[in-house]
Structure formats: C-alpha cells, structure tokens
Amino acid sequence: MNREYLAIDYGRRRIGVAKSDPLGMVASPLTTLTVRSRADAVEQMRKLLDEYSPNGLVVGYPRHASGEPGEIAHEVDRFLRELQYAGDVFRVDESYSSQEATAIVHAHGKRVGVDKGRVDRLAAVILLQRFLDDLPSDA
Numbered sequence: 001m002n003r004e005y006l007a008i009d010y011g012r013r014r015i016g017v018a019k020s021d022p023l024g025m026v027a028s029p030l031t032t033l034t035v036r037s038r039a040d041a042v043e044q045m046r047k048l049l050d051e052y053s054p055n056g057l058v059v060g061y062p063r064h065a066s067g068e069p070g071e072i073a074h075e076v077d078r079f080l081r082e083l084q085y086a087g088d089v090f091r092v093d094e095s096y097s098s099q100e101a102t103a104i105v106h107a108h109g110k111r112v113g114v115d116k117g118r119v120d121r122l123a124a125v126i127l128l129q130r131f132l133d134d135l136p137s138d139a
Helices: 037-050 071-081 097-107 116-136
Strands: 007-009 014-020 027-034 056-061 088-093
Touching: 007 037, 007 116, 014 037, 014 116, 027 037, 027 116, 037 071, 056 071, 056 116, 088 116
Parallel strands: 007 056, 056 088
Antiparallel strands: 007 014, 014 027
8 A cells, every 4th residue: 555645845935845655654855846936836746746646745734823724824725726636635734843844953963054945845854754643554
C-alpha cells in the first residue's frame, strides 16, 4: 500500500515541500519552490505531483487563535482549487511550524541568512511529520 505523501508550506514567494517515505512513517525535505505568481506556483506543484504521484497532499493551513481560517488560508484554498489535484488533500494546522523550523535551524548553529527556503522546507517536514504521526497504522 502506498502511504507516500507530499506536504507543502505555502507562501506567496516560496513553497516548502516535503515528502514521506513509501511507508508513510518519516518526513524528509524535498525542495523549496520559488514562485513568481500563484499560476507559477500551481504549474511547479503540478510537476511535482506528476513526478511523485503521492497518496495525498498535506497542506499547512493557517488559522487564527480563534480557530477561524486566516487571510492566507483563503489564498491556500484558491491555490488548491487552481491546482485541481484529484487525490486526497489534508489541511493541517500550521501553527508555529515556521517558528519551530527557525528554532531548529538556530539550534544546529546555523543562521537562516540567504537560504530562507531552508525554513520553508523544514516547516513542510514538521507539518508532514505531525500528519504522519497522527495517521492510524492501518490507514
């Protein structure tokens, strides 16, 4: 059974992408897409979906503290509509994933510096690992 997933940490300029192993146990960074527009983001993401044919797409979904979707969540929804991915899409609360990713980078004695994409990739890994850890073992 294919339990391979792709995850995205959506941003207006960069989209962090992570991938799980075929067993759906471990998330790893894949790439950071640098995008010029939402149409460009859709095109680049479609290529990755075609290349990897994942079991599903995990998407960071930003919410306010009240639980209501934030402004970026509405952009994520538009992005997903335009993407027209036929597989399952799982919206995962992305609260603090970017801050956690930045803290991990700093804990390893690195600075974010010019490679801001490192944080985006790591945020996608965090989202995907949270999702994988919550999956039932027989899913």
